[in-house]
Amino acid sequence: MASHFQLLAKDAATGARRGRLSTLHGNVETPIFMPVGTQGTVKALTPVHLKEIGAQIILGNTYHLNLRPTSELIRDMGGLHKFMGWDGPILTDSGGFQVFSLSKLREIGDHGVSFQSHLDGAKLFLGPKEVMGIQRNLGSDIAMVIDECPPWPVERDACALACERSLRWAKRCKEIATESGFLAEGHHVFAIAQGSTFDDMRRQAAEELTALDFSGYAVGGVSVGEPEPEMLKQVAATTPFLPEHKPRYTMGLGTPPQILKMIALGVDMFDCVLPSRVARNGLAFTPDGAINLRNERFKADPAPIVEGLDNYTCRNFSRAYLRHLFMSGEMLGGTLVTIHNLHFFLDLVAQARAHIEAGDFGTWHRGWVARYEAGQ
């Protein structure tokens, strides 16, 4: 059987890779940025927008979707793709991050995590069996294992415990996905390597998970409050110990420069709420850094967010108009800037792919980052 991940090119000067990941709902050209659609919607956008800006794969979330409307309902409605009107690939997060972000509402045990619903306080439980069952109901193309994402900073002992539990849960997720036929049907299951800032634990997690032969590997527990150099160090401490012929994914990252720096470290996939969340708060990305469209200086600015960028927002609307929408509290502002921001990220990784193929990714990405950071 042909591999589901093909390496098409490798950059000579950096660790950057150009690849192609095949899924039940089509191919994904890597490196790729994946817009986040936690609750079965990339907030403020329709699938038509997503197609137009070049989205190839989006995210959904096990925890949120199972809470509401429940994975059984989505299964009965024909699966998540049909339910939300998106026919491209979907990666679903396991809810492992909610173990971290909703930490006040949960209790971690050896078999899984007891949660209190953030919606109504109801008790629920997520373990390997639960998250794999939910993701099967959703019809996920790429299911993530459930993991424990330790906070930053964390004691070595606590981190070791989280790694140990995450490994055990990953193993169990793989077994369940195999027994249920989920893998045989062509769905993928990705593992998540933890280890916080401890290089030896990062390496150990990567090697142990590699031995279990997953479809892909994620670096987890990054960008949970640590400074950027520390974050990049954690990624660099993990990727060398992941198999070359499997896709690599840093979860929850990052800013445009961070994405380029991680592509150089050999990462293939990214997801981040940053572009979509900040868009709804009036922040727009440009090659010279991000700008806050609510600022008075844009009151009468006739220019688009980025001159010449080929997306609906930049083709049609001035900064002055977008500022007006935000100052007036009009919802269209969030939609138009989300279109721009996500297109900006997708265009960035498209450029990265082209430069890896052309063989000049190293110099190109350094120049891009320098210009962006100079503008900030």
Added chain:
RNA sequence: GGUGGAGUUGAGCAGUGGCCGCUCCGGAGACUGUAAAUCUCCCCUCUUACGAGACCGUUGGUUCGAAUCCAACCUCCACCA
């Protein structure tokens, strides 16, 4: 002309003797596997900050102390002549 009501540093309001409050509007910041179309700070003057000083229509008075009590006056609103 009479009677009643009202004047609070951009707007709308709260404030019955000592703590100057709230909501808008306006200015800025934050946001990284989404409990976020959210949150935080500022929004009379001076000060880098710590702070200091104004100001509750006007003028005078009572009082240790007044947006608050008293008097006169001014402006606006309603009704009556």
